Structure formats: C-alpha cells, structure tokens
Amino acid sequence: MREISDRQLDRYARHIVLKEIGGHGQRRLLAATVAIIGAGGIGSPAIQYLAAAGVGRLRVIDNDEVSLNNLQRQILFGIEDVGREKADVAADAVARLDPEIRFESLKRRLDAGNVADLLQGADIVLDGSDNFATRLVVSDFTTRGQVPLVSAAIGQFQAQIGTFRGWEENRPCYRCFVGDAFDAEDCDTCSGLGVLGAMCGIAGSFAALEAIRQIVGFGDEAAGKLHVFDGLKPEMRTLRIVKDPACRGCGGQGLSRASS
Template identity: 35%
Template sequence: MTKHIRNHSLSNDEVQRYSRQLILSEFGVHAQERLKDSSALIIGCGGLGSPAALYLASSGLGRLGLVDHDNVDISNLHRQIIHRETTIGKTKVESAQITCSQINSSLKIDTYNQLLTYENIMPIVKQYDVILDCTDNVITRYLINDACVLCQKPLVSASVIRLEGQLSVWNYIEKHGPCYRCLYPQAPPEETVSTCSDVGVLGPVCGTLGSLQALEAIKIVTKIGDVLSNRMLLVDGLSMNFRTIKLRNRQTTCAVCGTNPTIINQPSPPPMNQCSNDQPCRKNLLNRNERITANDLSKSNLSSFIIDVRPEHELNIAQFDNSFHLPMDRLLYKNDDEQLRNELRTNIENNQQIIIVCRRGNDSQLAVRRLKELLSDFDNIDEKIKDLEGGFQAWHTDVDSTFPLY
C-alpha cells in the first residue's frame, strides 16, 4: 500500500475547511500554518471590527482578541454585522465572541470589556502579533498608535465616515514604515472632530474597509503580498473610486518613533473626555449661563424663538413646531450675514430668549458663538441666546420620549 506523506501540521478537517485558501499559489499550506500560529487584536467591535473579526475568525487565525466596552444597541445593527437582535443589551465583546465561535469553534478568543487607557493598553497589546484599530474616535488612535510603537506591533488602521473611508498600516517595521504620529503629530481640537455617530455612515462602507483590514492583517502575519505601509488607500463609495496615495517616511522628529522620542515608557494619555465608539462626546464649549436644559426649557414661561441648526435632511425625522431652520453650513460658510440678520431681526426683538438646538448639543454650541458675533449689536443678545444642552436627544430623554431618537 502506498502511504501519503504529510509535510504540514494541519489536520484533515483544517485542510478541508481552508482548501480554497490552500490552493492559492500566493498563499499555500505554509501561510495557513503561520496564520494558525498567529494572533490578532481587534480594538472596537463596531462597524469596522465586525467584518474584520468575522473574516479573521473564519480564515484559520489561531487567537483573536476583542476589545470594546459598549453594549449592543438596535442602532448598531445596520453596520455592525457581527451582532444580532438576540444579542441587544449584551456587551459587544460577548456578542462578537458568540458569533465568531459559531463560525470557528477551535479559535481561541480573548475578550476585554473595558475602555482602553494608557494604564491598561500595553499589557493587552503586547500579547498579539498584529493590532487592528477599528475605533471611531480619532483621539483614541493616538493612544493605540503609541502603544503599538512601544510594543513594536504593526497597526492596521481604518476609518469611515458617510460614504468614504481610508486604510493604512502603521509602524510596519519590515518596511521601516511611519507611525500615525509621523503624519499627524498632534491630536486635533475636540470641537473639530466628527465621527460616523455624529454625521452618519452607510453600512457597506464599514464592511468594505473592515474586510480590507482583515486582509492586511492576514498578509502581515503570513508574510505574503505587499503590505499597505507608506501608503494610504482612499475609498469613495459614492463614486466607487479607489485610489492609493504615497505617505512620507518615518519621521526622525516623531514623538514616539523618532530619533529622540519624548514618549518612551507608556503611550500618552488621551484627553479625559475620551468617548466610546457609539456614545459620542458631549462637548462643553460654553459657560453654564449660556446653556439651558431640556427640563428648564419645557417649564419656561418666556417667549422663545427656536433656531434649528441641523442639516435639512434631518428635519424630515422630527423638528419643533415653528422653529427657524439655519443649517450650520449657511451660518459658518455662506457669507450672507446681512441677509441673515434681516431674517432673524423680528423674532430676536420680539422674543425673550433665543434657543439654538441640534441633534446632540454640540453644533448648537458653535452656533451660539457664531450668532453672538453676528448679532452683537442687538439688545441683550448675550443674555437672550442659549444652547439647548444635549439637543434633541436630551429632549427625548428628559421631556418627551415620543420624540424620535436617532
């Protein structure tokens, strides 16, 4: 009888499971073995982390770490495809673990139901071969980037917003690739940062970028192909345009990976008001006397003029009766100040308070600042004009639960 010779450590079940990968000339048995012996950490089990986790779990990865401190909400399901209606209310890491285990029962899965900080991130990151930043928070990117540089781990990072996305691999030492701080040394001001929770995202855009993150992670640990280091992929889902741009090399002046780094032993802490993926920051840009709570507004006997600064398409969801629509784009960029002053004049003069409202109470604070400049010659404008703290979300929570929450 002729005996077959096995030149690999894969079981018969594994050969059958991954047969379509094994017959790829660029991949093969040895790449599958490297994948089996490798580990990946996914930070953020949301729109990006969902497809990334699903593909890594099904690919034959040996160990998968999942980090998130949020719970599954019904508003997640259109883009966070690893979760189900049956797991609403569960932690996202538990929900993701259930789905991944159903795909591949032999996969070792570690879950971290916690908010990453500069105090706990290093012991977690150093355990894994490749890190995937699947968060929706630009401030947290600096924390993750610094930890990856200090632990000498490659970082596959993506971001999505509306119908657009971008992808790159940071700190890829084999190519002497740059880290995130090499291109963006400092975090931007809090009020300039938007997330998909603030401005929206179409689900398949998350799926596209998250799947590509999984692909880059597989290429890194199996050592195949040309890893997306020193380059960035830009995706426009509306026009279906994909283009890759070159990035500058690692910078000697970088605070974490440069010649004389100032961040040496631990990643720099993010601002104290760091936000989670699906619970965006409530910004505090105004003084207490420049704001009014939903409860106080509902009980106020003063005549009020409501200015709604949301985009026009959000008005179709819900709005206050007799409110004046003044979208932020017009207020900040249109340069029709005199016409706007004339449109507002009568209502400002005839009402005792001017209330600025938006979805969450962030844009409305910027609008208060701008309107105070624009209307500075109106009597008592500083006392009259106020931001509705927490916006329509606070109105739903504290005053009228029938007002749609979105």
C-alpha cells in the same frame, strides 16, 4: 508551528491552494494572535473574516453594549443582541464559525494606562476605534513594541485603511500621518453626519485582508500606504505617507543617516 489537521486541510483548502498562502501561510495564520480594537462597524466584518481565515487567537477589546442604531452597519449583531456587551456577542459569533479559535473578550476601554496589558503578546493589532486619543495610544505602543498596526476608519461615504510599521527604516507610524490630532469636545455631534453601512463592510474586510497580508507575507508591501475608498464616485486611490523625523511616536526611528 503546529501541523494542519485533516479537518483543517479541508476547511482552509481554498487558502492552501493559493501559491501565495499555501500550507506554510495557513500555519502562520493558525499560530497568530490578532488584537482587534472595537467590535463596531469595522470590527464586525474584520472579526468574522479573520475567524473564517483561521487566525488561531482573536482578542477583541470593546466595553460597549449593542444598541438599536448599531444594527444599520454593525453586522455582527441582531435585534436579539440589543443590550448585550459587544465582546460577548462577538465571542458567540466566532464560536459558531470555528469553536477551535481561542477567543479573548476584553471588556475594557483602552487607554494609556492599560494599553500594554491589553495588547501584550499580539502579533498584529487591527484598530477600528472611533477616536484619535485611542488611535494615538495604540500607534505609540505598537511602534515601541514593533507590532504591525492596521488602522481603518470610516465616515459618511469614505473609508481609509493603512498599515504601519514605524520602527522600520523610512516607514511612518500612524502619528506621522495624523500628527497630534485631537478629538473635538463636540465630537459626539459627528454621529449626526451619518455613515453608509456598507462602507463599514468595505473598511473592515479590507483591514482583515491587510492583517492577513502582514501575518502571511504576500503581494506588494503595504506598510506606509493609505488606501482611500470614495463610495460616492466610486473609486480608490492609494497615498504614500512620508515618515516624519520629528514625530513624537517614532521619533525618526529607523531613519538611515543619509535620510536624517
């Protein structure tokens, strides 16, 4: 692990004085590679907070362009970015925050055929995609590769954030949570349901926090927990997800004999 420069000591001073992070934790962040799937509502704040935290390499996977109706919730973009590719705008934003961060812009749609190429070498995957097909492909890959997965989703006034390490004993993968969920053919009509823009900020920031927790290692164990924030009440509740021994993703990996 590389040493922290004087400039970095100053930049990350508020991290380093935290006993839960300190210099060792900051060096872990500087050495880490985080792959972020989607630069939209969840990815926008997550990218910025991970860059600001000093994550050494950010890999953003998104093949979409900025549209006018994104600006209500995707705070990475401005009116001048409409029509530009989101991954390129994200690269510019990260360069403004910290030009020392190594940024990988992958303008491709992730699927079962390219998931290994796109996620290879990532220490953490943060999934902010908007469909079950992508999420399940990502879950299965990260479980097989033993890569921690932080999954975040939003809808209307609700946000859900969970951390998954399904290869470990008695810890579920994302597929244990949703099963073989599929996207309805009329899924595009989901856009008609709407979403409060600020909910994206909550979900993306929380997801960034959980990614940092996985890299550094502090606080309570988060794997296998789903945090649900209800913006109407408002309140947050935490659910513990049970590992499914019949899951097609983890297949009961890590289950002890006593629990199998």
